[in-house]
Amino acid sequence: xxxxxxxxxxxxxxxxxxxxxxxxxxxxxxxxxxxxxxxxxxxxxxxxxxxxxxxxxxxxxxxxxxxxxxxxxxxxxxxxxxxxxxxxxxxxxxxxxxxxxxxxxxxxxxxxxxxxxxxxxxxxxxxxxxxxxxxxxxxxxxxxxxxxxxxxxxxxxxxxxxxxxxxxxxxxxxxxxxxxxxxxxxxxxxxxxxxxxxxxxxxxxxxxxxxxxxxxxxxxxxxxxxxxxxxxxxxxxxxxxxxxxxxxxxxxxxxxxxxxxxxxxxxxxxxxxxxxxxxxxxxxxxxxxxxxxxxxxxxxxxxxxxxxxxxxxxxxxxxxxxxxxxxxxxxxxxxxxxxxxxxxxxxxxxxxxxxxxxxxxxxxxxxxxxxxxxxxxxxxxxxxxxxxxxxxxxxxxxxxxxxxxxxxxxxxxxxxxxxxxxxxxxxxxxxxxxxxxxxxxxxxxxxxxxxxxxxxxxxxxxxxxxxxxxxxxxxxxxxxxxxxxxxxxxxxxxxxxxxxxxxxxxxxxxxxxxxxxxxxxxxxxxxxxxxxxxxxxxxxxxxxxxxxxxxxxxxxxxxxxxxxxxxxxxxxxxxxxxxxxxxxxxxxxxxxxxxxxxxxxxxxxxxxxxxxxxxxxxxxxxx
Numbered sequence: 001x002x003x004x005x006x007x008x009x010x011x012x013x014x015x016x017x018x019x020x021x022x023x024x025x026x027x028x029x030x031x032x033x034x035x036x037x038x039x040x041x042x043x044x045x046x047x048x049x050x051x052x053x054x055x056x057x058x059x060x061x062x063x064x065x066x067x068x069x070x071x072x073x074x075x076x077x078x079x080x081x082x083x084x085x086x087x088x089x090x091x092x093x094x095x096x097x098x099x100x101x102x103x104x105x106x107x108x109x110x111x112x113x114x115x116x117x118x119x120x121x122x123x124x125x126x127x128x129x130x131x132x133x134x135x136x137x138x139x140x141x142x143x144x145x146x147x148x149x150x151x152x153x154x155x156x157x158x159x160x161x162x163x164x165x166x167x168x169x170x171x172x173x174x175x176x177x178x179x180x181x182x183x184x185x186x187x188x189x190x191x192x193x194x195x196x197x198x199x200x201x202x203x204x205x206x207x208x209x210x211x212x213x214x215x216x217x218x219x220x221x222x223x224x225x226x227x228x229x230x231x232x233x234x235x236x237x238x239x240x241x242x243x244x245x246x247x248x249x250x251x252x253x254x255x256x257x258x259x260x261x262x263x264x265x266x267x268x269x270x271x272x273x274x275x276x277x278x279x280x281x282x283x284x285x286x287x288x289x290x291x292x293x294x295x296x297x298x299x300x301x302x303x304x305x306x307x308x309x310x311x312x313x314x315x316x317x318x319x320x321x322x323x324x325x326x327x328x329x330x331x332x333x334x335x336x337x338x339x340x341x342x343x344x345x346x347x348x349x350x351x352x353x354x355x356x357x358x359x360x361x362x363x364x365x366x367x368x369x370x371x372x373x374x375x376x377x378x379x380x381x382x383x384x385x386x387x388x389x390x391x392x393x394x395x396x397x398x399x400x401x402x403x404x405x406x407x408x409x410x411x412x413x414x415x416x417x418x419x420x421x422x423x424x425x426x427x428x429x430x431x432x433x434x435x436x437x438x439x440x441x442x443x444x445x446x447x448x449x450x451x452x453x454x455x456x457x458x459x460x461x462x463x464x465x466x467x468x469x470x471x472x473x474x475x476x477x478x479x480x481x482x483x484x485x486x487x488x489x490x491x492x493x494x495x496x497x498x499x500x501x502x503x504x505x506x507x508x509x510x511x512x513x514x515x516x517x518x519x520x521x522x523x524x525x526x527x528x529x530x531x532x533x534x535x536x537x538x539x540x541x542x543x544x545x546x547x548x549x550x551x552x553x554x555x556x557x558x559x560x561x562x563x564x565x566x567x568x569x570x571x572x573x574x575x576x577x578x579x580x581x582x583x584x585x586x587x588x589x590x591x592x593x594x595x596x597x598x599x600x601x602x603x604x605x606x607x608x609x610x611x612x613x614x615x616x617x618x619x620x621x622x623x
Contacts, residue, residue, distance in 0.1 A: 012212035012213035043282045119152065131173055132223075140228070143601075192205065221293070227598050244338075251349040253268040253351045265351060265589055268351075286388075297336070329386070329389065543569065
């Protein structure tokens with residue numbers, strides 16, 4: 001077989017210069033569109049209540065602590081609680097905005113027929129199982145053919161695969177698939193000799209060599225799956241909005257089989273809808289980009305989103321890892337709109353199947369998101385774009401803060417005499433006497449925190465009928481309630497473990513221990529007891545220490561859920577990968593009762609291609 005398989009159209013070069021973060025830039029190609037509706041009102045509704053609630057909590061706690069002045073330990077505790085509370089409040093406000101937005105019966109705007117676009121569907125791959133990728137690709141192409149319309153689409157498989165065996169399998173799969181595709185469906189393939197700059201370089205290579213022939217590119221991940229209707233709706237939206245440079249869909253999770261993955265998919269499909277709607281409202285034209293399932297105007301991307309290298313303290317040049325947030329910010333900086341349309345359904349992706357797989361992915365994302373902190377002072381970025389990057393980094397920095405808060409809370413103790421913060425008494429300087437904060441007050445703050453963390457879930461459930469989803473779709477109201485309670489319990493159990501894992505990811509990044517950007521394990525697997533122990537040693541030790549403190553009366557009983565979760569991190573991690581009947585009985589999903597037609601088609605095409613390749617006797621990569 002030809003290992004240098006190259007099936008591409010004639011090259012059509014398009015310049016993609018690297019941007020300068022020290023100088024502003026406006027793209028002259030941005031059209032002079034009419035006045036766009038401002039999102040200022042929605043932003044005020046999102047940010048103001050969250051800030052007011054945080055200031056209120058800060059004022060109350062300052063009054064509690066401030067009878068004899070606030071010392072250093074009290075100030076740290078107040079800062080940690082207030083900072084954490086703002087982000088929780090902001091999430092609640094965003095979900096409430098989503099509920100308001102979903103409840104508004106807006107009349108669809110009358111719009112003329114959009115002008116036709118040539119759209120390239122780009123699927124970058126790196127050491128993936130070929131028939132899974134190509135089964136999805138075939139499904140999307142055939143959906144578009146059945147749907148018809150005026151736009152022209154072609155699929156590009158952009159391979160960065162390094163493993164020779166997988167590369168051979170990949171190319172055999174391409175050749176086999178091309179023999180079964182309808183003649184009017186276009187499928188192209190090229191494999192780079194060197195995967196320079198990873199996915200960033202993969203996309204940039206396509207833009208600079210073939211981009212001039214295509215009005216837009218719809219960027220996919222290797223596990224992406226989109227209905228023809230979703231793709232056409234994204235294309236129509238871009239065609240009608242000449243000032244839009246990027247339009248992001250709302251990818252929903254599919255294919256979950258394990259306990260952990262089903263928990264994630266249930267949360268995404270139930271709580272995520274209202275949150276996504278609220279996010280779209282306050283973002284307006286300053287939306288974000290998550291790297292896949294989004295349509296991008298090719299010339300706008302080429303003119304505005306070329307990424308330079310970042311210079312590290314040691315003088316080395318570093319690749320921008322989480323490129324998507326930065327690319328969205330650069331396009332908005334240049335004047336292009338970046339929109340989020342969560343009501344376009346039929347956009348799907350998969351999720352890691354186990355807790356360990358999730359943690360490994362999180363380490364890569366943490367590395368990229370913390371890198372964004374270096375870009376916050378760059379010239380020309382809009383305030384909301386900076387907020388997106390800061391928010392992404394804070395999502396990881398919150399975990400060390402939560403852990404610090406947990407440690408300090410453990411030191412508060414149960415009784416008034418053991419309570420936090422009188423510091424060192426002059427009469428007994430060798431032993432600290434923590435300042436006075438009654439058990440009632442300390443429990444009240446914990447209850448408020450728990451309630452605020454639970455509020456987005458409850459609001460998401462209440463908002464579900466507003467989005468057109470019925471509780472009956474989950475097998476009936478009793479089954480839905482059972483699944484909801486199971487997801488809440490599981491999320492409470494896994495949240496402290498994820499907190500510690502994210503804290504580890506932050507310190508690995510800060511210490512330079514997180515190297516490279518290895519491919520995601522799509523299928524996951526069962527991990528040995530040794531691996532589980534090594535991965536969750538810190539959580540287990542912390543949980544046992546907290547439990548001993550609670551049993552001896554030194555630590556508040558209200559920290560028992562956290563202590564139990566951390567102490568049981570190893571068995572809970574093993575539970576996360578359990579699949580089949582046990583997982584379905586624990587968390588049910590509407591896809592169990594009404595599977596989307598596109599996922600059935602994709603599964604059929606995957607299996608057909610797998611049988612075809614195995615029938616030829618070609619060695620298959622381990623799944």
